[in-house]
Amino acid sequence: MTVLIIGGGASGLMAAITAKSTEPAARVIIAERLDRVGKKLLATGNGRCNFSNLNTQPSNYYGKRPSFVNNALKEFTVEDTVNFFNMLGIFPREERGGRLYPYSLQASAVLDALRIKCDALGVEMLTGKCVKQITVKNGTLKAVFESGERLGADAVILAAGGCASPALGSDGSGYELLKKLGHTITPLAPALVQVKTDTRPIKGLAGIKIEGSAALIQDKRVLGSAQGEILFTDYGLSGPPIFELSAKMPFKKGLTIALDFMSEYSLKQVFDVLEGRQRALGGTMENFFAGLLNKRLGNLVARAAGIEKLSFAVSALDKDMLWDMARLIKEYKIEVTGLNGFKNAQVTAGGVLTDEFSPYTMQSKLVKGLYCCGEIYDIHGDCGGYNLQWAWSSGHLAGLSAVKGNGK
Ligand SMILES: Cc1cc2nc3c(=O)[nH]c(=O)nc-3n(C[C@H](O)[C@H](O)[C@H](O)COP(=O)(O)OP(=O)(O)OC[C@H]3O[C@@H](n4cnc5c(N)ncnc54)[C@H](O)[C@@H]3O)c2cc1C
Known part of the structure; x- marks a missing residue:
């Protein structure tokens, strides 16, 4: 035969x-x-x-x-x-x-x-x-x-x-x-490809790599999560955890990726860290995140928490602001707008x-x-x-x- x-x-x-x-x-x-x-x-x-x-x-x-x-x-x-x-x-x-x-x-x-x-x-x-x-x-x-x-x-x-x-x-x-x-x-x-997102929440971050975890959310339901090196690009997100999550994305609408920049710590622990830094560091928001988060990322977190100017005094941060920043560090939400093409896809x-x-x-x-x-x-x-x-x-x-x- x-x-x-x-x-x-x-x-x-x-x-x-x-x-x-x-x-x-x-x-x-x-x-x-x-x-x-x-x-x-x-x-x-x-x-x-x-x-x-x-x-x-x-x-x-x-x-x-x-x-x-x-x-x-x-x-x-x-x-x-x-x-x-x-x-x-x-x-x-x-x-x-x-x-x-x-x-x-x-x-x-x-x-x-x-x-x-x-x-x-x-x-x-x-x-x-x-x-x-x-x-x-x-x-x-x-x-x-x-x-x-x-x-x-x-x-x-x-x-x-x-x-x-x-x-x-x-x-x-x-x-x-x-x-x-x-x-x-x-x-x-x-599938198994880079993800396109709303670029506003990641403006200025292209080229930065961070260690963290990413969760895929649809209608408040977590479809999956993955840990590792996340890369910000000019169109969205890449890196192993993003590739992993992309397997679950084809044909689904209304998806959001929530990034956790300090995944080893609970929300309360992150709040405590921020509160401790407020006491210890003083100065302005310019250097508040230095040594904790990538500086450009820290600036975005501050802005997302409503702090428009980096000249804002750290001593003027109130508890609500600290909680807002802690929440953003633990759950930084970015809307998925699509997937990169077949040219770069693994499957x-x-x-x-x-x-x-x-x-x-x-x-x-x-x-x-x-x-x-x-x-x-x-x-x-x-x-x-x-x-x-x-x-x-x-x-x-x-x-x-x-x-x-x-x-x-
Ligand atoms: C960059 C990259 C990295 C990957 N890494 C991994 C990994 O580490 N682990 C993992 O599990 N998966 C990985 N994958 C996915 C995995 O490689 C594929 O799922 C797997 O190779 C599919 O096997 P297949 O035999 O079905 O197809 P393929 O391996 O794509 O083979 C199909 C073959 O058919 C030939 N062909 C197509 N049409 C015709 C035709 N008309 N006549 C004659 N020949 C034809 C093609 O030239 C090709 O050689 C990766 C994929 C890519 C692109």
Whole structure:
């Protein structure tokens, strides 16, 4: 039998290795539009590849029907992933929040390991081959390449990714292939990306980095929070906690981010600190926050508390003003106006409707012999290794089902 995998990214490479290991007699071919496979993998985790997360749960995933991930994550668990990569020489290193990296902290090691395994198994790689169409005639699937060449297969696994970071290969062409076959593509949006905000509350802060926590709020409900280095930009906010929260933002309206600049301290403790500084420092507001908050940020906090002039005497601060400033330090609210574009996004929210696929085999319910895996689905995960875990789990299940002819 012949299995054609369209897309040589994380999920496609995993599907190929599983298919060929399960059925060595099968011809397993990867068709990749770029001149090499796995280009995006090299960029993952800032070049360190956060390949999984020990805390992976179905609740880390989003989409119209996130429970679609349940079976694939059970079939190929985080433990299976760790064992799989260990067998390929990738010794895991655990970091904050259960994030797993190769011990060498080199994404290239992960890609090399996958490529070497594909070579050893005899997976065929066709690079520089962009698939423009998939045809179905009398139950036979054929891929039509940009060059006009055609390639028939008993099973086709579409692992073409979404449309995030198109420079790394996934340009959204997989969605077009699916649409032509009658599949539904849900609305698409960038995720794990910088956030655009009302720029008034952060005026003059562009370029400043602070350690703190950020909470995402909708209708007074906290949807999530994250801790770490927050970067102010001229359009809004960036940095790891903002990326983390952005996973929950696509398609939602009325969102606010509340920043906590002294997250280790309670509101009362922050008030006490400010009161103590008032007694100790004197002088004007010009230097009141120096050594506590970034100076420009301190000025904004003072202004937001109604103190217009930096020449305002610290001794003239009354209790209400101190409480206002303490509250602003603990909960500095900034309205979200949007997300940065696909160009800089790590993943795509939305994709092919999962209801049109079997969660047990990853096979299309509309086109027999067609399977999908990875980000092309209307599934995206939290920041922290969850998206690659989905790529491995869904790729494994698609590769296994394709050679076993499951559901055919
Ligand atoms: C900068 C960056 C950092 C990231 N870091 C992490 C991280 O640390 N941890 C994590 O879990 N996730 C991370 N992600 C997300 C993760 O990389 C993706 O979710 C994952 O790679 C998706 O795998 P995939 O196989 O579905 O798609 P991709 O890896 O995007 O692969 C799709 C492949 O298909 C090819 N292709 C597309 N269309 C066609 C066609 N028509 N014909 C032939 N080939 C085609 C593309 O060229 C590409 O090689 C990151 C993403 C980015 C952009």
